[in-house]
Amino acid sequence: MKVLAFSDLHHSRSHAQELVAASKDADLVIGAGDFCNMRQGLPEALALLSGITAPIIAVPGNGESADELTVATLPNMQVLHGTGINIDGLQIFGLGYGVPQTPFGDWSCDLSEDQARGYLDQCEQADILVLHSPPNGIADQTSMGQSVGSIAIYEAIERLQPKLAVCGHIHDSWGQTGMIGATKVVNLGPSPNWFDF
Template sequence: MKILAFSDLHLSGRHAADIVAASAGADLVIGAGDFCNMRQGLDRVAAMLAGLQAPMVAVPGNGESADELRVAGFPETTVLHGGEMEFEGLRLFGLGYGVPETPFGSWSCDLSEMQAAAMLAACGHADILISHSPPRGLGDVTSGGLSVGSDAVRAAAERVQPQLLLCGHVHDCWGFRGNLGRTQVANLGPMVSWFEVEP
């Protein structure tokens, strides 16, 4: 199955246009959060992505809530936040928000490590784990050298060992690729990224 994935669109019309154009060759599109900025403009992003030519699975970033994402009007989109779904034989589990809590203020949708771990406990099996936040130690280093990824996300990936862990959130690591056991970890960014996955 051909999967087109991205994160952290942040209202970028240029990147949205690239994603829509590329979606003609995708079986599934995955958006790993932060579609808008500071809870503003989600309706504009939905309009930008209205031409998607494949179904999308999305998790909320810290820039939008799960409820806001669900009502924004994205076409053929399933929002996962502490839940799972099956798509053509693939099991997907999604967890949004910033984990651990960010320093960005009251607008940011965040979870503590304990809250994230409790939600991730529901993931018994997944071919693809979608998390807005990266796992601790992979694709999570800021420009200041701080590792800001999630221990809970890393523990879930180590336990479940999905084929893919798709994330974003830490802009300084966009494009990162690494491995955690048998799991390929990718901090996506707003560029078009392709993955081939079989159930």
């Protein structure tokens, strides 16, 4: 299975065009949150991806709520947030939002570490973890060098050992990768990222 993955589209028309074009070769597309900006323009942002015909798995970022994403979803899109799905034998579990809480204010959809842990504890097995926030200490550094990833997410990856954990959220770490045991962690960003399963 050829998997195309991205995060943090943030209503970028140019990145959306690149993703739609790339998706012609994809069996599955994963969107790891932040399709729009500050809870504004989500239907329009998703419309930019309407040329994707492959199944899409999406988690909400901190820029849109799970309910907002579910309402605006594309016909071929499945929203995961503390839930999982099996696609052709591939077990995928998703958790969106900013973890831990961000300093961005009321518009940001965030979870505390304890709230995130409660969702993640429901997952018993996964081949792919789709997350908006990175794990603490991997692909999670701001431009000031501060590590702002989630301890609960790190612990879940360590416990579950999926083949792959994808995330976004921290723009300064787009493209960065790391390992937690046998699990590859990738902070995706809005350009096409390819994985084979």
